[in-house]
Amino acid sequence: MGKLTIVGLGPGEFEHMTIETIEKMKNADKLYLRTEKHPVVKYLKDMGLSFETFDKIYEMGSTFEEVYDNITREIIEIAEKCDNVVYAVPGNPLVAEKTVEYLLKFLNDSDDIKVEVVPAMSFVDVVVNELKIDPIYGLKIIDGLSLDSIKPDKRCNNLVTQVYNKRVASEVKLKLMDIYGDEFLVTVVKSAGVKGEQRIETMPLYEIDMIDWIDYLTSIFIPPAKGTFKSRYDIDDLLDIMAKLRGENGCPWDKEQDHSTLKKYLIEECYEVIDAIENNSDESLLEELGDVLLQVVFHSQIADERKAFDFHDVCDAECKKMIYRHPHVFGVEEIATSADVLKRWDEIKKDEKGFKSHTNELKSVPRSMPALIRGYKVQEKAAKVGFDWDNVDDAMAKVYEELNEFKEVYKGEDENDKIEELGDLIFAVVNVARFLKIDPEIAVHKTIEKFIQRFNYIEDAAEKSGHKLEDMTLSEMDSLWNEAKMNKFNKKAQK
Structure with a gap:
């Protein structure tokens, strides 16, 4: 059985390497370094250690993923042939080291190669020491190349790694400015802990790609965003603001509201969103969508105070619903057309709600909806089981029939008859609109x-x-x- 020992070269200074790591490298049958670009390599040469590197693979790969994959495969091939292979990487093998991640994944179930990972000091330890921060209060470490999928947490310290050139710094800057704003102060750290090479400077976020000393040992430290007034806010800020408005020293009006008193505002805000869309105003749409979101947060805060649910429960329930109702996206079902999607959606919804009859489904259309919209939706649901006219001409004939019935009563004294027949006439017109695919509202x-x-x-x-x-x-x-x-x-x- 072959043996692969993975060690870390530490953050940069020879003194930061462990005795165990040095001994492992001295006793290796084969010693490989992921890269020669590390400050301690000169000390390894002075010690007379013989090693090879994988720097040549960097020149052949078109992406880092391809490079790391090729290094991983080559290491495995070498370990299968040798008894005692040592693979050395910068820092700690288990901190921001993709090749080690790939190796452990591929060799997890291997019976041919025994893997040992030796702990080492990482660049994170040195950064924490140099910046005098305690990670117990929160420190999120993010690969700068992964900011699309892994977002910083504004409520704790963040360390963005792999900012190895100005191009990456520019991409990182743009993504971070969307979260923190242009002027937010961050600290750029280069060669942390390396005597004579370390450089630490604090600057506004928009400047980080303007400096000319960024290299492969550069990271960006982002402190927590504190205080009420910020350049950029997120959903957590909105939740905090609402909690404060409803709190002991909050706003008297906000504290007086309940689910019932807020109903009209939610309706109004929804209509203002529609108005912004019809006016093709992105500025208004942005504002009005925010007002609708505020209503969701408002109701969630009130529910949280009642110990019923909170905003996170709302998000959780909606995510679960979307995943469950899209089995063709998140599951194995195959659905080709939008019409089929809607049909499957209705089937899933009916199952979720436990409808025992088609009438239950009609009753599920909220009474609080505007009457024209509610009528349209009820007719749609009835039509799905065949309760519908064959064509629009039949629907039009029903309009004339209802109009004549209304003519018979509109001058009469019975108010109920007038209301009923007028309602029938309007409902018949809505049916014509549905056939013509016109929203009556x-x-x-x-x-x-x-x-x-x-x-x-x-x-x-x-x-x-x-x-x-x-x-x-x-x-x-x-x-x-x-x-x-x-x-x-x-x-x-x-x-």
Whole structure:
């Protein structure tokens, strides 16, 4: 059986290497260094140690992943042929060392090669010492090349490694500025603990790619973002702000609210989002989405105070729902079209809710929805089981039928009859809209806007002719109304 011993060369100074590491290297049949680019290598040469490196592989690989994979495979091949191979890497073998990660993964179940990892001092130990920080209060270590998937934690210390050139520093800067803001102070650390080479400077985040002394031993230290006023905020900040508003010394109005009193604000904010979308205003959309998010946080805070659930429970439940309802993305099912996706979604939802009948599904459409939207959704669900007209002409015929029934009662004295027949007429119109794939809510909103514009034309025209609307007859106003319609027609014709 071959044996592979993995040792660490420490952060840079020869004194930081352990006696055990030195002894392992002295007694190796074969000694390999991942790279010769390390300050202690000159001491190894002075000791008369014979070794080989994998620097040549760096020149052949197009990506670091390819380089690390090739080094890993070569080490395994060597270890299979030799009894006592020592592989030395910078720092601690188990801290920010991809080749060791790959080796342990590949050799985990191997019966042919015995693996030993010797502890060593890492660059993190030296950085902590030089910056005088205690990691017990939180220290998150992140590979600078992994910032897309691993985000810094603004509430603790962060150390971003692998910032080995200005290009990487620029990419890291842009990602961090989205989290901390341009002016946030960070500390750039180069060659930590190496006498004569160490360099530590604190600077605004936007400057880190402007310095000319970045190299392969460079990291960026980011302290916690403290205080109420920050350049950039995140969801945790919003949760903290809401907790403070509801707290003992918070805002009297916020403290008085409950789920019921907030209902109207949630509805209003949702409509303002729709308005921002219809106006094609990204600025307004950003603001209004924030207001909707605030309502979610507000309700979650109130629920948390009741010991019912909190915001994190809301996120957890929604993530689980999305994963469960997308088996074609997160599971093994194959669904090709959007129509099939919606069908499967309904099946999963019905199973989740435990609906025992189709009527249960109709009843599940919230009564608090705007009536036109609720009617549309109820009709959609009924249509899925075949309770529907064959075509839009049949739906139109139903509109005329309901109109005639309304004509029979609208002058009568029975208010219930009027309400019922008018509701039937509107419901029939919604059905026509559904056949034509027209959102009735949007259609009515467009008509309202059109009405306001034409009314504005009437008022402006009356004012120009020296009249007030209150003094005009309906016939006179109707004439101006027709002018407004014609003006709109003429503009369309010109286009």
